[in-house]
Amino acid sequence: MASPILSLKRVNKSFGPVHVLKDVDFSAYAGKVTALVGDNGAGKSTLIKCIAGIYTPETGEFIFEGNPVTISGPRDATALGIEIVYQDLALCDNLDIVHNMFLGREEISGITLNESSMESLAKKTLDGLSVRTVKSIRQKVASLSGGQRQTVAIARAVLWNSKVVILDEPTAALGVAQTEQVLKLVRQLADNGLAVIVISHNLNDVFQVADNIAAMYLGSMAAQVEKNSVNQNDVVRLITTGAQK
Amino acid sequence: MSQDLNIKQSANDWWSKVKAGQVGALPALLGLFVLCIVFGIQSSVFLTPGNLANLLTQAAAVIVIAMGLVFVLLLGEIDLSAGYAAGVCGALLVIMITEMDYPWYLAFPISVLAGVLLGAVIGYLVAQLKIPSFVVTLATFLAFQGLLLLLVGEGGTIRIEDPVILAVENKNLSVSYSWIFFLLTAGAYLLSGLLKFRKRKKAGLVDNLFKLWVIKTFVWIAIGTLATWALTVERSNNPDLVSLRGIPYVVPVILVLLVGATFVLSRTSFGLHIYAVGGNAEAARRAGINVKMVRITAFMICTAFAAVAGMIFVSRANSISPTTGGSSTLLYAVGAAVIGGTSLFGGKGKVSDAILGGLVVAVIDNGMALLGYPAGIKFMVTGAVLLISATIDAVSRRGASTT
Numbered sequence: 200m201a202s203p204i205l206s207l208k209r210v211n212k213s214f215g216p217v218h219v220l221k222d223v224d225f226s227a228y229a230g231k232v233t234a235l236v237g238d239n240g241a242g243k244s245t246l247i248k249c250i251a252g253i254y255t256p257e258t259g260e261f262i263f264e265g266n267p268v269t270i271s272g273p274r275d276a277t278a279l280g281i282e283i284v285y286q287d288l289a290l291c292d293n294l295d296i297v298h299n300m301f302l303g304r305e306e307i308s309g310i311t312l313n314e315s316s317m318e319s320l321a322k323k324t325l326d327g328l329s330v331r332t333v334k335s336i337r338q339k340v341a342s343l344s345g346g347q348r349q350t351v352a353i354a355r356a357v358l359w360n361s362k363v364v365i366l367d368e369p370t371a372a373l374g375v376a377q378t379e380q381v382l383k384l385v386r387q388l389a390d391n392g393l394a395v396i397v398i399s400h401n402l403n404d405v406f407q408v409a410d411n412i413a414a415m416y417l418g419s420m421a422a423q424v425e426k427n428s429v430n431q432n433d434v435v436r437l438i439t440t441g442a443q444k
Numbered sequence: 445m446s447q448d449l450n451i452k453q454s455a456n457d458w459w460s461k462v463k464a465g466q467v468g469a470l471p472a473l474l475g476l477f478v479l480c481i482v483f484g485i486q487s488s489v490f491l492t493p494g495n496l497a498n499l500l501t502q503a504a505a506v507i508v509i510a511m512g513l514v515f516v517l518l519l520g521e522i523d524l525s526a527g528y529a530a531g532v533c534g535a536l537l538v539i540m541i542t543e544m545d546y547p548w549y550l551a552f553p554i555s556v557l558a559g560v561l562l563g564a565v566i567g568y569l570v571a572q573l574k575i576p577s578f579v580v581t582l583a584t585f586l587a588f589q590g591l592l593l594l595l596v597g598e599g600g601t602i603r604i605e606d607p608v609i610l611a612v613e614n615k616n617l618s619v620s621y622s623w624i625f626f627l628l629t630a631g632a633y634l635l636s637g638l639l640k641f642r643k644r645k646k647a648g649l650v651d652n653l654f655k656l657w658v659i660k661t662f663v664w665i666a667i668g669t670l671a672t673w674a675l676t677v678e679r680s681n682n683p684d685l686v687s688l689r690g691i692p693y694v695v696p697v698i699l700v701l702l703v704g705a706t707f708v709l710s711r712t713s714f715g716l717h718i719y720a721v722g723g724n725a726e727a728a729r730r731a732g733i734n735v736k737m738v739r740i741t742a743f744m745i746c747t748a749f750a751a752v753a754g755m756i757f758v759s760r761a762n763s764i765s766p767t768t769g770g771s772s773t774l775l776y777a778v779g780a781a782v783i784g785g786t787s788l789f790g791g792k793g794k795v796s797d798a799i800l801g802g803l804v805v806a807v808i809d810n811g812m813a814l815l816g817y818p819a820g821i822k823f824m825v826t827g828a829v830l831l832i833s834a835t836i837d838a839v840s841r842r843g844a845s846t847t
Contacts, residue, residue: 298716314644
């Protein structure tokens with residue numbers, strides 16, 4: 200396997216007396232979808248928050264594109280090209296798609312917003328993701344369906360030439376057709392050359408879209424394996440007991 | 445998407461927006477139209493040029509407060525003390541001019557600066573200490589009322605004789621300047637619209653709203669021409685003694701505020717951030733927006749507008765009194781913003797809404813007074829109109845969130 204774009208080695212994180220991450224190793228590869236699975240409280244969210252710079256781990260190495268880096272805040276992560284799509288999507292319903300995609304990082308010419316430049320770039324990004332379900336990119340996000348909103352949130356994450364995109368349960372609140380649509384989009388991201396990390400509780404989704412599966416158990420990394428080397432029962436065993444075969 | 449969408453399609457788009465709950469200024473426009481017809485039929489005075497000018501000068505102060513309130517309402521907050529903030533700043537203005545002999549061009553900016561400072565205090569308490577704006581501004585409502593009383597002195601009024609300040613509400617542009625003003629305004633409106641469309645075309649973006657914009661522009665220019673004509677007709681009872689023609693000075697004052705505020709809200713990233721914080725503060729925070737700073741600045745802008753309104757109050761009454769900006773002023777201003785289509789839940793609204801809503805409030809006030817209704821009935825009708833607007837707002841929100 201090629202060398203990972205992002206890898207964490209022996210990462211530890213505690214909240215007071217609670218040791219949440221115990222010597223966790225984790226890798227993500229460009230062009231691959233890595234699924235992060237585990238039961239509630241296994242430490243998935245803490246791990247991705249460490250990657251995104253929201254938490255700073257006490258010990259551990261953080262290697263990005265072969266170089267050791269330190270991430271001490273969300274801005275550091277963004278500067279490296281790591282974007283996170285939260286489960287609640289963090290969209291403003293009252294703004295249109297373009298404004299949501301550029302929120303906080305608007306294009307300015309002089310003192311005014313450069314609307315046409317933002318609109319063209321947003322359109323290009325959505326086209327690059329093969330998104331054709333959105334009628335107009337000037338419509339308000341409030342009028343979009345759940346899947347379309349997820350699409351906008353993902354498009355926002357890839358707008359900035361990002362290299363790693365982390366998706367927190369992207370299909371949790373979606374119906375069958377919309378889940379299909381979002382999974383296709385996730386696959387498309389990886390095919391475009393990004394490293395994608397997906398947190399999911401749905402093993403069907405995981406097996407459909409992932410190349411690698413990283414299973415966490417009680418704060419440790421039970422195993423990070425290639426999808427083709429395991430079946431669903433193996434993954435369930437990893438999640439529930441932390442034991443390989 | 446086809447390259448050339450015709451009027452019917454863009455009208456359909458617009459209608460589906462209305463059905464989806466984005467009614468915007470439509471109810472207020474319809475309401476204003478209906479009210480004008482009803483009062484016009486019942487009262488022979490209502491639709492005369494004299495009353496039109498009167499209506500504008502009556503409504504001016506409340507409209508300006510409402511314009512400032514839009515910034516705060518967009519965040520989902522409220523400023524109950526904006527009325528008395530106008531009174532306090534107006535009192536400072538009068539005291540500086542009459543007792544300290546400051547020229548108006550020094551006194552007025554200082555009074556606006558005082559407004560900015562009052563807003564900064566309110567904004568700090570709301571954004572930094574996270575006290576609900578309702579409570580903070582209820583406290584400042586009382587405090588400003590007290591401050592105004594101390595500044596003016598109990599029971600007293602202070603007269604002002606500065607010709608420039610008095611001219612704002614009492615003098616008019618000459619007839620030729622009125623037309624020049626109208627032509628400049630219409631020309632600037634046309635030009636900015638055309639430039640925007642040309643820029644979008646250059647960038648290769650599809651435009652389905654151009655023809656709708658042409659119709660809208662045509663209607664506005666027609667209304668503007670009619671209003672300018674009506675205001676340039678002689679409205680003095682005794683033209684030989686004193687001639688009374690032209691657009692009141694307060695109209696260009698409001699227009700400058702409107703253009704400035706609309707520019708900030710719709711063309712700058714600060715404006716976008718205000719909408720974002722009002723729509724989803726948490727999302728705005730995660731996007732890297734300084735939410736606290738946006739909140740504080742919005743309150744500062746709101747009271748700065750109130751300070752301008754204070755000057756207008758002073759100009760209209762030729763004096764300041766302990767009740768300036770009190771009684772129903774603030775409630776009328778909030779009503780104006782909401783009737784115009786600004787949402788009390790935040791994230792939705794425009795400064796131009798405040799003008800439209802302010803005119804509705806003023807028309808009810810003025811029309812019912814002309815018909816001889818007692819003040820009690822007037823308040824009840826205004827209250828009912830506000831309630832209807834808030835209902836439209838709440839119901840349209842529900843419609844918008846059903847996906």
